Amino acid sequence: MEGLSIMDMNETFAKEIVSWKYESPYDFYNIAENSIKEFLKNEYYAVVDRRNQLVGFLCLGKPAQIPIGSPFGAYPEGYIDIGIGIKPELTGRGNGSIFFSFVLNYIERKGITLIRLSVAKFNHRAIHLYEKFGFVKAVEFSNESTEFMTMVRDGSIFQH
Numbered sequence: 831m832e833g834l835s836i837m838d839m840n841e842t843f844a845k846e847i848v849s850w851k852y853e854s855p856y857d858f859y860n861i862a863e864n865s866i867k868e869f870l871k872n873e874y875y876a877v878v879d880r881r882n883q884l885v886g887f888l889c890l891g892k893p894a895q896i897p898i899g900s901p902f903g904a905y906p907e908g909y910i911d912i913g914i915g916i917k918p919e920l921t922g923r924g925n926g927s928i929f930f931s932f933v934l935n936y937i938e939r940k941g942i943t944l945i946r947l948s949v950a951k952f953n954h955r956a957i958h959l960y961e962k963f964g965f966v967k968a969v970e971f972s973n974e975s976t977e978f979m980t981m982v983r984d985g986s987i988f989q990h
Contacts (some may be wrong), residue, residue, distance in 0.1 A: 833880025834932045838968045843884050844869035855907040888933050890914035896948045896978055902971035904980045909946035926959045951977040
């Protein structure tokens, strides 16, 4: 995974993303086909490689929040929420650090240093990755089937 860049989300990329199918237990992250409009109307970006092949996506702002978290106080003001996704066949192969480092550098170039993300608590691979980049656990919450937590990072503690 080399030569990454950010492109505006378009219908072609959105259709590809909703076709991605993750293996259990990560199938929790499979996205409904009717989500294409969500990708096009909000602040979503495609992450592509040097051949302009889609490798993942980035979401900024409220769409990156899990709605059930609000009543638990998971999303106080002051942080920018991010959401990411990486193509299923690229997961579990050591690509997470390259991808996440690229995304964080992109966000920092926009002047954003107070970052928050939400993650399912069973996703130990992702949590470990986020911790490597200076994120710490903040608020835990759950719905009927899944436990979540937010993790935050103050840009001043991030070491490149």
